[in-house]
Amino acid sequence: MKKLLKTAAKAALVGAGLYAWAQAPRRNHPGLSKLRGYRYAHRGLHDLEQGIAENTMPAFRRAVEHGFGAELDVHITKDGQLVVIHDSRLERLCGVNMVVEDLTYAELCQLPILGTEETAPLFADVLKVFEGKTPLIVELKSWNGNGDMLSAAVNLMLKTYAGDYCIESFDPRVVRWFRQNSPETVRGQLAYDYVHRSTSRTAPERFALTHMLFNFGVRPDFVAYSYPDRETLPVQTACGLMGAQEVSWTIRSLEDMHKAEAAGAIVIFENFIPPHEM
Secondary structure, three states: OOOHHHHHHHHHHHHHHHHHHHHHHOOOOOOHHHHHOOEEEOOOOHHHHHHHOOHHHHHHHHHHHOEEEEEEEEEEOOOOOOEEEEOOEEEHHHOOOOOOOHHHHHOOOOOOOOOOOOOOOHHHHHHHOOOOOOEEEEEEEEOOOOOHHHHHHHHHOOOOOOOOOOEEOOOOHHHHHHOOOOOOOOOEEEEHHHHOOOOOOHHHHHHHOOOOHHHHHHHEEEEEEHHHHHOOOHHHHHHHHHOOEEEEEOOOOOOHHHHHHHHEEEEOOOOOOOOOOO
8 A cells, every 4th residue: 555655646646746847937038138128918908998999009199108918819810910809709899790811901801900090000000109118918819710820920020120029829829839939029828727618629728828837848948827826836836836937818907907916927907007116
């Protein structure tokens, strides 16, 4: 019996070690220091009651005016244009049964965002708003296997950008692309509790994505995890034990912001305007 218990204990230790190794980040990237010390407005500093829709030029200009960085979402259109918009499927944002990646940029420009007069801006135009001012968290939204094409196009544009930024994605293949092709770029893995909050994937996929088991091929500089799920084992392992920078999203109260920042997290906030001073 003792031998059996010893064997089980050894197996548990090996399993725990492999789990921690799988989530280990790349540590001490100097670019992280340029991103700390800022709070990031989720999809820009939007306020639909004031007619300022998410991921639009007014929302981004407003973020800079308040001294905030911003998190934004980048897609690539049918004709190869990089655009800033959150959803691939446009029912919520534009009220049409269309997909960003199936449209040309000219076609996308005919679709107002959330009832405003604004349409999805070009990524290049958004970069001009922030250049030399506040940092950006650039989320890459892959669709139907276009991750490599999207990553290459975003990377090419950012090579000439004279501002501070990092990239992140829910798709580990995108983050891995940057590890392999642009190692100097600060990169992050986005995740949340897929096991309990997702139904669109198989059970093994949900488990692997929740626990960020693909990090062994990504080695992110930071982990951007959903704030309600931040007390879970993968966050505590990747950030608390293995030393990944934590980024916490989406913060919707000053109380939660202070809790996350007290734990060392970079915060992405929405639906309120916090003090600029941290």
